[in-house]
Amino acid sequence: MTFARPKINLPGQKVNEIGLALRDYEGSLSTLCAGCGHDSITAALVQALWEMSIRPEQLIKMSGIGCSSKTPAYFVHGAHGFNSVHGRMPSVATGALAGNRDLVGIGVSGDGDSLSIGFGQFGHVIRRNVNMLYLIENNGVYGLTKGQFSASADAGSTSKKGEVNQMQNINAVATAISMGASFVGRSFSGDREQLVPLIKAAIAHPGCAVLDVVSPCVTFNDHEGSTKSYAYTRDHKLRAVEADLISPRAEIKASYYAGDTHPVRLHDGSTILLRKVDPDYDPTRRNNALGYLERHRSRGEIVTGLLYIDQNVTDMHSQSRTTAMPLKAMDYERLNPGSEALRELQKGMK
Amino acid sequence: MKRTDTSNPDYFHQVVDCQWGCPAHTDVPEYIRLIAQGRFDDAYMVNRESNVFPGILGRVCDRPCEPACRRGRMDEKPVAICRLKRVAADHRGDITDRLPRAPKEKNGKKVALVGGGPASLTVANDLLPLGYECVIFEAQAVAGGLMRYNIPAFRLPHEVLNEEIDYILDMGAEIHYNHRVESMKALLDEGYDAVFVGSGAPRGKELRLPGRYDTENIHIGIDWLESVAFDHIDAVGKKVLIIGVGNTAMDCCRTSLRLGAENVKVMARKPREFFKASVWELEDAEEENVEIVVNHSPKEFVVENGKLKGMSFELMEYTIENGRIQDQDVTGEVFIACDDVILAIGQENSFPWIERDLGIEFNPWEEPMVDEVTYESTRGGVFFGGDSAFGPKNIIWAVEHAHQAAISIHRHCQGESLQDRLPDLLNLQSRKMGMHEWSYSSTFDPAARRKMMHVPLEQRFEALGKEVELGFDAEQTAKEVERCLNCDIQTVFSDSLCIECDACLDICPTQCLTITSNGDKEDLVTRLKAPVLEHEQPLFVSGELKQTSRVMVKDENFCIHCGLCAERCPTAAWDMQKSLLTFPKAADYVSGPDSGERPCQQRKAG
The missing domain is CATH 3.50.50.60 (FAD/NAD(P)-binding domain)
Known part of the structure; x- marks a missing residue:
């Protein structure tokens, strides 16, 4: 017997600035395991996109292969989407956003898709600073192939059968920061309060925003000895710095500035408000961030929040000095001036 | 807020809005499911247990259940509960062998019942099987009271009325027709062990x-x-x-x-x-x-x-x-x-035949002073029920009064305390059958309420007794039963199993679940996912959850009992369980050497 989620028009349902209800940002019913962290992240994405009043047709969702890469089917069914080859989501994303710079790009990947088969692509999309949210649903395990350790599994953690992981792990956030990413965050699927504002800030950020989200695999990695289980993550999670996105239209209240808070103003007029939970942490300095991460990693703690931000890294379009007009909006003659124009151009290069 | 005590039968009872709204607490969702399965006899018997006159009430009940129906709170019309009751009654087979029977050996106690309406008949229905002799005094030449002469036959045909009244009279009630009781004193002098007044509000x-x-x-x-x-x-x-x-x-x-x-x-x-x-x-x-x-x-x-x-x-x-x-x-x-x-x-009530020096006290409006639990008047052994107790109400209230009065009469005749009443019982049983399988129709059907077809206007006035409503046909019944949300299939939560993965919160189509930090009610409701619209509806608050010490909160108001929370729960912290509520009747007070399960516990959910 299959089951469907009924659509019910309830009295008192709220709508956002463009008149859509939360349910309008949902997708098909998830076929992932019951209790999967990925579904929680999907719900956080739905919430964030709804709150930001993003038009569904303005959005493109892309993914590779894996449990995580099924996610784009589960939110905003009115958006564009591309489910690509294993580990090759960054290439597709780069192409899509090169062609239409007005799109809001969300790439959903997993620890296998980004840190194993797609590790090379991961580095280069960061380096190019493609304007997108690059979300890694990180569960430390290959769920689709029955629970082998993935590249993000911590050394010393055990599999469901009790086997101990011997290899060192690839730390997605440290890798991203050291590769020069302009926005790096980490969160937990079970902490919606932290995750939703972080997703909003990442979408608003004008560059490649990497979000590593610990997302427990209920079927293969939620046991004792796992370092990516619900219980372990809750016990060892450390909030270092929180982020709130304030839209350009919103009035900034004085209460936002309580405590150790400072604003990062974005080019579109909105503001990311950073609230330091730990005064020692400075998310605008790369070596401070990396040092802090390493200190706490060695204690077994999982540092979460907006870990690094740099507004001044140029994005792909600025680097390549591309036209401000999306290519898809350009006339064919202008986009493709013909062989005569090419010959003229080549003449000048001789 | 404190952890909700779901072991109190009232909690889950209140979730079943129709059953909570029905004075006699008829197990509505249960009989609707039985109708859906074509088990009309069983559906009829579930009804009869609490409301005694399903065929009659399936036509003319005041239906307090329908305004209460959960479906009505969702911008829709309530389930046509009363019409479905009629379906069960109209399509039942011969159920006479399933009716209670009076024992050959009587217990030697004799009860006088004044008036042959729904209240007195219900008392007889409850007491005859216990061996009581019930003597009904009816002023008219036929029984039925208000059901017969205040409700016209085009709404309630005489055959329907006679059949259900005869079920009770055939059990062995002694009925004196054309016998108006003119003096309570004379009646009391005849030496009955108890007297029940069910003579209605006849003025x-x-x-x-x-x-x-x-x-x-x-x-x-x-x-x-x-x-x-x-x-x-x-x-x-x-x-x-x-x-x-x-x-x-x-x-x-x-x-x-x-x-x-x-x-x-x-x-x-x-x-x-x-x-x-x-x-x-x-x-x-x-x-x-x-x-x-x-x-x-x-x-x-x-x-x-x-x-x-x-x-x-x-x-x-x-x-x-x-x-x-x-x-x-x-x-x-x-x-x-x-x-x-x-x-x-x-x-209004009118008791010219009750002498005022018998110890039966009346209030300034000439209404008898009746205890709201025991239905006893100020004179021991004299009971009131139906419209004669608290003024005009309706049939279903009269039935419930009579069930309670029958308990009191039994206790009175056995020399036991009337105030000592048995508690209501609650039994919960899982409805999980396997992967994605529940033993109830959990899917939400968006169909609109079916409309009752009437006899065309030109034929309607031919005879006074021509019934106007035609009853639901098979297709209407099949649609209408699916509109029931199965509110008695309860969402039961075990906080110790929850791993706070949020799967239930995300899947819930009505956003009625929230995991949040605890607080007092005013504070807690501000943090719920969907706004609280009906403050009368209960709020479920779990105990502290293991991992974060937050609590699971459920606003029962909009739950459609679709079971998706339980479907999506990886640890079975949510389960869908049928709440079988039982309300003791007079028969449950009979204690014998071999009485194990009380009669009310013998009904199993279908």
Whole structure:
């Protein structure tokens, strides 16, 4: 017997600035395991996109292969989407956003898709600073192939059968920061309060925003000895710095500035408000961030929040000095001036 | 907030809105599921256990369950519960072998029941199987009381009435017809072990205005209906005015049409929102072209030479604020011609036959002082139930009064305390069958309420007893049963199993679940995913969850019992469980050497 989620028009349902209800940002019913962290992240994405009043047709969702890469089917069914080859989501994303710079790009990947088969692509999309949210649903395990350790599994953690992981792990956030990413965050699927504002800030950020989200695999990695289980993550999670996105239209209240808070103003007029939970942490300095991460990693703690931000890294379009007009909006003659124009151009290069 | 105590049967009972709203606590979702499976006999018996007259009530019940129905809170019409009850009754087979039976050996106790209406019949139904001798005194030549002579036969056919009354009388009740009890003292002197008064509220209210007693053509509604029922009246004038807009008024206007009236007006003093009649009864009357006139206050009966010419009314204007009349003005006067006037402005209790020196005390409004739990009067061994206890209510209330009074009578006759009552019982049983499989129809069906088909207007008035409602056909029944949300399949939460993965919160189609930090109610409701709209509806608060010490909160208001929370729960912290509620009846108080399970515990959920 299959089951469907009924659509019910309830009295008192709220709508956002463009008149859509939360349910309008949902997708098909998830076929992932019951209790999967990925579904929680999907719900956080739905919430964030709804709150930001993003038009569904303005959005493109892309993914590779894996449990995580099924996610784009589960939110905003009115958006564009591309489910690509294993580990090759960054290439597709780069192409899509090169062609239409007005799109809001969300790439959903997993620890296998980004840190194993797609590790090379991961580095280069960061380096190019493609304007997108690059979300890694990180569960430390290959769920689709029955629970082998993935590249993000911590050394010393055990599999469901009790086997101990011997290899060192690839730390997605440290890798991203050291590769020069302009926005790096980490969160937990079970902490919606932290995750939703972080997703909003990442979408608003004008560059490649990497979000590593610990997302427990209920079927293969939620046991004792796992370092990516619900219980372990809750016990060892450390909030270092929180982020709130304030839209350009919103009035900034004085209460936002309580405590150790400072604003990062974005080019579109909105503001990311950073609230330091730990005064020692400075998310605008790369070596401070990396040092802090390493200190706490060695204690077994999982540092979460907006870990690094740099507004001044140029994005792909600025680097390549591309036209401000999306290519898809350009006339064919202008986009493709013909062989005569090419010959003229080549003449000048001789 | 404190952890919700779901072991108190009232908690899950309140979630089953229809059952909570029904005075007799009929297990509505259970019998609707049985109808869906075509098990009409079983559905009938589930009904009969609590409401005794499913065929009768399936036509004329006041339906407190329907305004309560959860479906009605979702911008939709409630499930047609009453119509489905009729489906069970109409399509049942022979169920006589499943009815309670009176033992050959009696227990030597004799109970007198005054009046042969629903209250007395229910007492007999409960006490006969325990070996009591029940003696019913009925003033008329037939039993049924108000059900027979205040409800016209076009709404409740006599065959339906007779069959269900006979189930009880055939058990061995002794009934004396045409026997009006004229003296309580004389009755008490006959030495009964207990006396139950179920004689109703038989006196129609008067309208003492000029001209009232100058003509023969002004009738008291319930008396007039009774005369029609017993064929003493078979005609009425062409133009008829009905005064009052209660359900009796609706019966009077529709009966008038069947006795030859051509122009019937129901005269209301107030605007429509203050009408006492059930919405569906108003609709049925208007369908028959009865005109309902608002804001007309009766002033006088105009009689010339002993002949009724009409009535004059004052035209009223009201200032209404928040649904209440704040002020009223008379703006004019109008005369409306008519041949007959029927007064249907209410009923009251009347006990001229109870002597006031017997220790049965009355309040200043001539109503007996009756205990609300035991239904005993101020004289031990004398009980009241139905309309005679607390004034006019309806059949389903009379049945519930009688169930409770029967318990009291039994306790009284056994010399035991009347106040010591057995608790209600709750049994929960999982409905999980396997992966994605639940043993109930969990999917939400967006179908709209089915409409009852009526006999066409041109055929309707041929005979007084022609039943107007045709009953649901198979297709309508199949659709309507699926509209029931199965509120008795409860969402049961075990906080110790929850890993706080949020899967249930995300899947819930009505956002009725939230995991948040605890607080007092005012604070907690501000953090719920969906706004709390019905503050009467219960809020479930779990114990502290293991990992974060937060709590699971569920607003029961909009839960559609689709089971998706349980479907999506990786640890089975949510489960869908049928709540089988049982409400002890007199038979459950019988203790014998071999009594293990009480009778009320023997019913198993289907």
